Amino acid sequence: MSYGGILIFAYDGSYEGFLSTVFDAFLMKTLPADIVIFDDAEPSLMKMHYIETNFEHAKRVRLGIEKKLSTKTLCMVEKAFLFDGEGKENAIMHFLWKAFKEGPSTGGKIGSEEVNRVFKMSTAVSYEAERFRQFTRFSDSNGALVAVIHPKHFVLPLIRPYFCNRIKNENFLIYDAEHGVALIHSPEKTAIVPIESLELPESTDDGFYSRLWKNYYRHIAIGERYNPRCRMTHMPKRFWQYLPEVQEELEPGYVPKLSFGTAKEIANSIRASLPEANY
Amino acid sequence: MDIYEKLTILAEAAKYDASCSSSGNGRTADEGYIGASTPAGCCHSFSADGRCISLLKVLMSNACVYDCKYCLSRRSNDFPRATFTPRELADLTIEFYRRNYIEGLFLSSAVVGTPDWTTEHMIEVLRILREEYGFAGYIHAKAIPGADPVLTHRLGLLADRLSVNIELPSEQSLVSLAPDKTKHNILEPMGLIKTGILENREDITKYRHAPKFVPAGQSTQMIVGASPETDYHILHLTESLYKKFGLKRVYYSAYVPLQEDALLPSIDTRPPLLREHRLYQADWLLRFYGFEASEIIDPKRPMLHPEVDPKCSWAVSHLDDFPVEVNTADYEMLLRVPGIGVKGAKRILAARRYQKLDFDILKRLGVVLKRAKWFITCSGKTLQRIPDTPEMMIWSILSPNRMGGFTDYGMEQLSLFETVLTGEDVRECLTGEF
């Protein structure tokens, strides 16, 4: 086995491309000093090894991880690859290097540094995906549902089954503006496609249901239990941009509108807020 | 009256219900229809009081013929009344659902006319959703005490979860505060649902396509602080509800005073949020940590410790069992270490198969040492010397931020909009990592 530190691998940024990189590394018995994407590769004194994406190689690596390591390990690697941040390729490569040397139990050694890094990345991606299952909101435009999101990591592949399951009868689109891709679904077909930019169509239901929802949101809170800090823990502010129910709270000078007090006070505040007077 | 007004009134009337969970069952709609639920559930929003909004939680109607003293919808209150038509409510559920606002519906109702009429009306909402719209999202329905068992059964075939509210922790309180309800007509449907679930389980093993009855199980709720029962009483009641009726969850709802009544706490009483929080923690100990109610609380000191969570409280009075060596302790004992939850204990078990654990590795595993450090050793090493007496222990644990912002139990009154529970407390309570 040759010693790392002499070669830099460059690939196209795709998952298959990365797996091809892994394939080459094992073939060459070389742990690369760094792994970069073609486009961002800076001129360097070190030797560059350019890797062309090879689907056959990628498939073999994927099968190898699943068979020789475990499905759980494959799952962790796949999630970690959706991580959007420096050094993810290196971390995964080092992990796989260790795992193929030490065997199928490696994925469980989350106390070790190499494993822990990949474990943390995959947990961060899962966390982000869960937030977007929770906080993605659609608006209706001529019967089609549209949503725009700005996730930290590339979560569309992870949230795809959730949405395609629950609203499989609908036409919908979720645009990840951060990564320039969209999940597009119709009852017949689903795909994740790159999109440069997207003009969101106007909602055509006149915001009727989002108004109902906002109103519901306001009245379901118990004023006596007001607890913005706890809400913030569960629903951090960076997600508020998607949520119709908290839009007005983002405006400067917002004063909480909560109903609390005695039954009589609540009744009066409801009567005052509703147009009809004849209950 | 339009739907906007109805929703305002009927959300307002439903907000005191604690449960909003969408967990416990998986379903997928048939081709061409809408909806899916996953066993883990999903919170789509959090209201200003920090509670999870997973379901559209509304009453079908608040036009109640009963007169429970603690309730906003009671007959004798002068309050706007509204009733959804089944179609309105079904359509609203679908429209919220497809926009990803909710996971489904939590349908409860005041008693309109008779329990039977009310239940039939609720069945119609669920029938439209399930049969006409093919909706496979989550549905939690309230069974109405006093309704014909045949109707309750039908409701249970359409819902994922049913619940019957036990309302108050004792029969005496029920008699004085909810005069139209009796212990019998609350426990009867609970028993029916339990039997229904057990029989259904057998049917399903025999005939694969038998319709499912209440597949996400049943739950209940009781109001805490409206009546004089102690935590000791409440926790033993909870334990027996889990054991006798196989409940999935018992919810506690801190009493929010709504009216002046000689039988109720005075109108300016603040909702006992800290007490509710401690009860939830104790409830976790019963359900997931292998504790018995009698270990958590004893009749001589019948209220849970306000400043220390119940696990910590147990630990400081069992200092002889500590410190625990994380490299060798069994799962049950790890779970009893304050600060180590189910997730932490499982990670420790997994990681120590491959290497000796030290404090740095524990941190890497995400184990929070703030509490745990007092109670554990790593290969015999401690991070913190264990104080000699329980009192000193409590002092050492609490000193950094005593009180944690809680306001009941006669501490200084904070303004109404001051935080009462910290995010950390609530997270602990939701995840059970404490």
Ligand code: SF4
């Ligand atoms: S039955 Fe009692 S608790 Fe239920 S809505 Fe009527 S008055 Fe309220």
